[in-house]
Amino acid sequence: MEHPENSTEYAGLQVNAGVAQPAIVNPYLSSMRKKRHKLFTAGEYVEGILKGDVSMLSQAVTLIESVHPDHQVLAQEVIEKCLPYSGNSVRIGISGVPGAGKSTSIDAFGVHLLNNYGGKLAVLAIDPSSEKTKGSILGDKTRMEKLAVHPKSFIRPSPTAGSLGGVARKTRETIILCEAAGYNHIFVETVGVGQSETACHSMVDFFLLIQLAGTGDELQGIKRGIMEIADGIVINKADGENVEKAKLAASHFRNALHLFPMPESGVMPQVLCYSGFYELGIDEVLKMIFDHIGKVKESGYFQYKRNEQSKYWMYESINEHLKNNFYYNKTIKELIKPMEDDVLGGKITSFVAAKKLLDEYYSMLK
Amino acid sequence: MEHPENSTEYAGLQVNAGVAQPAIVNPYLSSMRKKRHKLFTAGEYVEGILKGDVSMLSQAVTLIESVHPDHQVLAQEVIEKCLPYSGNSVRIGISGVPGAGKSTSIDAFGVHLLNNYGGKLAVLAIDPSSEKTKGSILGDKTRMEKLAVHPKSFIRPSPTAGSLGGVARKTRETIILCEAAGYNHIFVETVGVGQSETACHSMVDFFLLIQLAGTGDELQGIKRGIMEIADGIVINKADGENVEKAKLAASHFRNALHLFPMPESGVMPQVLCYSGFYELGIDEVLKMIFDHIGKVKESGYFQYKRNEQSKYWMYESINEHLKNNFYYNKTIKELIKPMEDDVLGGKITSFVAAKKLLDEYYSMLK
Numbered sequence: 001m002e003h004p005e006n007s008t009e010y011a012g013l014q015v016n017a018g019v020a021q022p023a024i025v026n027p028y029l030s031s032m033r034k035k036r037h038k039l040f041t042a043g044e045y046v047e048g049i050l051k052g053d054v055s056m057l058s059q060a061v062t063l064i065e066s067v068h069p070d071h072q073v074l075a076q077e078v079i080e081k082c083l084p085y086s087g088n089s090v091r092i093g094i095s096g097v098p099g100a101g102k103s104t105s106i107d108a109f110g111v112h113l114l115n116n117y118g119g120k121l122a123v124l125a126i127d128p129s130s131e132k133t134k135g136s137i138l139g140d141k142t143r144m145e146k147l148a149v150h151p152k153s154f155i156r157p158s159p160t161a162g163s164l165g166g167v168a169r170k171t172r173e174t175i176i177l178c179e180a181a182g183y184n185h186i187f188v189e190t191v192g193v194g195q196s197e198t199a200c201h202s203m204v205d206f207f208l209l210i211q212l213a214g215t216g217d218e219l220q221g222i223k224r225g226i227m228e229i230a231d232g233i234v235i236n237k238a239d240g241e242n243v244e245k246a247k248l249a250a251s252h253f254r255n256a257l258h259l260f261p262m263p264e265s266g267v268m269p270q271v272l273c274y275s276g277f278y279e280l281g282i283d284e285v286l287k288m289i290f291d292h293i294g295k296v297k298e299s300g301y302f303q304y305k306r307n308e309q310s311k312y313w314m315y316e317s318i319n320e321h322l323k324n325n326f327y328y329n330k331t332i333k334e335l336i337k338p339m340e341d342d343v344l345g346g347k348i349t350s351f352v353a354a355k356k357l358l359d360e361y362y363s364m365l366k
Numbered sequence: 367m368e369h370p371e372n373s374t375e376y377a378g379l380q381v382n383a384g385v386a387q388p389a390i391v392n393p394y395l396s397s398m399r400k401k402r403h404k405l406f407t408a409g410e411y412v413e414g415i416l417k418g419d420v421s422m423l424s425q426a427v428t429l430i431e432s433v434h435p436d437h438q439v440l441a442q443e444v445i446e447k448c449l450p451y452s453g454n455s456v457r458i459g460i461s462g463v464p465g466a467g468k469s470t471s472i473d474a475f476g477v478h479l480l481n482n483y484g485g486k487l488a489v490l491a492i493d494p495s496s497e498k499t500k501g502s503i504l505g506d507k508t509r510m511e512k513l514a515v516h517p518k519s520f521i522r523p524s525p526t527a528g529s530l531g532g533v534a535r536k537t538r539e540t541i542i543l544c545e546a547a548g549y550n551h552i553f554v555e556t557v558g559v560g561q562s563e564t565a566c567h568s569m570v571d572f573f574l575l576i577q578l579a580g581t582g583d584e585l586q587g588i589k590r591g592i593m594e595i596a597d598g599i600v601i602n603k604a605d606g607e608n609v610e611k612a613k614l615a616a617s618h619f620r621n622a623l624h625l626f627p628m629p630e631s632g633v634m635p636q637v638l639c640y641s642g643f644y645e646l647g648i649d650e651v652l653k654m655i656f657d658h659i660g661k662v663k664e665s666g667y668f669q670y671k672r673n674e675q676s677k678y679w680m681y682e683s684i685n686e687h688l689k690n691n692f693y694y695n696k697t698i699k700e701l702i703k704p705m706e707d708d709v710l711g712g713k714i715t716s717f718v719a720a721k722k723l724l725d726e727y728y729s730m731l732k
Contacts, residue, residue, distance in 0.1 A: 076718065083712055169717050176715070256622045310709050310716050317720035322688040343676050346449055349542070350676050351535050352442065354683035365731045 042077035049082060049181045052120075054154060057181045064173050065159040079173050082180035087306070089179045090293055091186040093200040096210030098191060101236045103143035105210060105276035106187055110147040112282045113185060117290070120152040121185040122178040126200050127158035128167050129191075154183060165320045168199040172313065175203065197229065202309055202316075205302060206231045206289050213242060213249035228260055231269055232288050238273035239280060246273045265301050267292050326361055335360060408443035415448060415547045418486075420520060423547045430539050431525040445539050448546035453672070455545045456659055457552045459566040462576030464557060467602045469509035471576055471642035472553055476513040478648045479551060483656070486518040487551040488544040492566050493524035494533050495557075520549060531686045534565040538679060541569065563595065568678055571668060572597045572655050579608060579615035594626055597635055598654050604639035605646060612639045631667050633658050692727055701726060 040048075040059075048056025063075040094109075096102050110121050123144070147153050159170040175186055190200040201207045209230035233253050238246035250271045257269055270288050274281030296302040326332055339353045348356075406414075406425075414422025429441040460475075462468045476487050489510070513519050525536040541552055556566040567573045575596035599619050604612035616637045623635055636654050640647030662668040692698055705719045714722075 079715060080718075083715065087712070173715065173717070252621070252625060255618070256625050259618060259622050307710050311706055313716035314706065314709055314719045317717050318692065318723060319685075319689060321720070321724055322692055323685060326684065326688055340677055340680065343680055344673050346453070349445060349449065349539065350679035351539070351683050352446075353680045354687070357684060358687055362731075365728075 039071075039074065042074055042081060045074075045078045046081045046180075049078075049177055050085060052182045054181075057154065057177060058156075060177055061156060061174050064170050064177070065161075067161075075173070079176055082176050085180035086176040087179060089175075089184045089186050090206070090290075091175065091188065091204040092289060093188045093190065093197075093204035093207040094210065095190045095197050095200060095207070096236075097212075100210045100212050101276045102189060102191075102210055105234075105236060105274075106189060107144040107147045108276045108279050108282050109286065110144070110153060110187065111150065112279070113286055114150060114152050116283065116286065117185070119184040120154070120182055121147075121150075121187065122154040122156070122175075122183040123147065123187045123189065124156050124171055124174055124178075125158040125189040126164075126167055126171050126196050127191060128161075128164045128196060154178060154181075163320075164195055164199055165316065168203065169313070169317070172203050201229045202312055205296070205305065206292055208285075208289065209233045211235050211249065211253070212237060213245040228263075231263070231265065231267070231292060232285075233257075233269060233271045234285055235271070235273045236276055239275035239278045243273070265292070265296050265305070266299055267295050329361060329364070331364060332357060332361055405437075405440065408440055408447060411440075411444045412447040412546075415444075415543055416451060418548045420547075423520065423543060424522075426543055427522060427540050430536050430543070431527075433527075441539070445542055448542050451546035452542040453545060455541075455550045455552050456572070456656075457541065457554065457570040458655060459554045459556065459563075459570035459573040460576065461556045461563050461566060461573070462602075463578075466576045466578050467642045468555060468557075468576055471600075471602060471640075472555060473510040473513045474642045474645045474648050475652065476510070476519060476553065477516060478645070479652055480516060480518050482649065482652065483551070485550040486520070486548055487513075487516075487553065488520040488522070488541075488549040489513065489553045489555065490522050490537055490540055490544075491524040491555040492530075492533055492537050492562050493557060494527075494530045494562060520544060520547075529686075530561055530565055531682065534569065535679070535683070538569050567595045568675055568682075571662070571671065572658055574651075574655065575599045577601050577615065577619070578603060579611040594629075597629070597631065597633070597658060598651075599623075599635060599637045600651055601637070601639045602642055605641035605644045609639070631658070631662050631671075632665055633661050695727060695730070697730060698723060698727055 040056075045056055045060045045063075049060060060075070060078050063071045063078065066072065066075070094102060094106060096105075106123060110123065114121055142148070144155060148155060156174065159167055159174070161167045161170055171188065175188075178186060186204075188200050188204055190196045197207075207230055209232070211233055213235055233250075235246045235250050235253075250273050253271045257271070262268060272281060272285055272288060274285050276282075293302065296305070327336075335357060339357060342348050343350050343353045406422075411422055411426045411429075415426060426441070426444050429437045429444065432438065432441070460468060460472060462471075472489060476489065480487055508514070510521060514521060522540065525533055525540070527533045527536055537554065541554075544552060552570075554566050554570055556562045563573075573596055575598070577599055579601055599616075601612045601616050601619075616639050619637045623637070628634060638647060638651055638654060640651050642648075659668065662671070693702075701723060705723060708714050709716050709719045
């Protein structure tokens, strides 16, 4: 059962079972994985997952990430069976620009969390660029030295899926499996590129933004729109000579946050300083997160937000597929640029151009 | 030629020429206008518009706003013929919360602009809620006393069109006619509701945000995302005892703006104080706007932005129609809520739900 976004069925092409989707249809789709794993039955994966068997969980997640149609069918079965056991976790999104020290911070946050709060922790990542770079520094175990060897942690690099929508879907499905396996804390790491933060924010209960203090009075430029979705902002590298700059940066952010209305959560975002490398202020950051969670659980906003997110992903999937089906259509792909040129050349209005393309598209579907 | 967004052709229904679209298909569509105007030929409208005949311009704009299919065909002809004469203007978006004093401000800005810069000024509005309120306070001539009687001004309330996309389209088409009629300055007014600012921002060269100083240190809450798209922020009612509060508010906004990177325009947004009612600081506001325009014209960003906007509206129209065709589909409308409930009840994932709905939809199109 292919994800509608990736399916080419609707464009009239049939994808043969057992053959990886040809790159010509979706140029960004990664090639079929070369490694061959022994495949278990869906029931066997689920049984292992529910027991907390890390190896089974890991192989099941690999199924989710696979583009092989047979793997996808099996993965969906496993997900469906795990769904009733999912949901019982706190999902925390962690974002920051490259160089902000995310890996070191996640390492510190993760270890302190497991020591102080118990339970288990899964660390996932959303990084659509991993396709191009053939590997992501997110979820890179070598950069999370302590967490990587902790028996209660499960770390996974970002899936590759040819599009942000695909990556987001697979991450969300992976969360389901992790929760079924008893991971009651989930970190979802992302970089500040494109719409990654929006996708990350739409699947977590708390969105943490890692910032750095700039040199002098300058603050690192931050992508527009991020400040408003952060549930908490933390300034890293508040150590040694950098402490005063970090505190100044924190006060700038606090002032800026007051220009915005109270968030829907009813909890005002806080700004804290910490040092991931020297492990200073870590417990305060965790307390901020869990205090927030406590409040929104009590107010009912926690469950409300989860419901809204579930609906969001349904509509987002539909909308993405409707667009892909149009824009990847062979004829439309040829007509779009000339039509753009006519618009830019002042020959037709944007709206007339849109209608011409849509007329063409719908006549082909019939 | 109906706008794809409003056409029901694609859902398999035929709309009879001459009959207003039945409300059952699009519940938000306004009913056909009752007044009957004498209709001219497209050539006659265009001739009048190019001569700057306000009555002909006004009647042509009424055609654009009409949902009558015959009127729409005629309107599109007029627009097509006017297109080569359009573009030669400065388009300024003006937004602010209700109570910010937009009408009074536009009155002052408009009169000072005409006196100091010459030319002609058209004042338009984007207000999708006007459908429900049966009339908009935006573009309300009674609230722009001086401008309403100025021989070089043309004021028009927001079109009603059943959706923001429809309103935005008609406004953009109206701009084409106004520019062909020699209006080299265009104000587009909008309220801070829904996505109106985004639509307004996507059709203007400069986006001006009107703010008020709050009581004491509080600032009026501002909608998230607006601060980043404003090319200039102006604090109104900086008069009498309120001057100090206004200046304080201005400095808060200036500090907040520095947390964001330099905008694409290459021109840092300014924050100024003024009083629309007492006409203080008006010329400084206008100077800020025209200085900005001068810079972006020189850098080439002005034309680049206009091209991006033209492309944006083509893609936006396509995407809106693709979605409307799906979500207004009779069968889909019945299936959506139960599917949502299954997702929220944890029976299926968001993605599986999306696929089921899409499968149903495409099988119907064939």
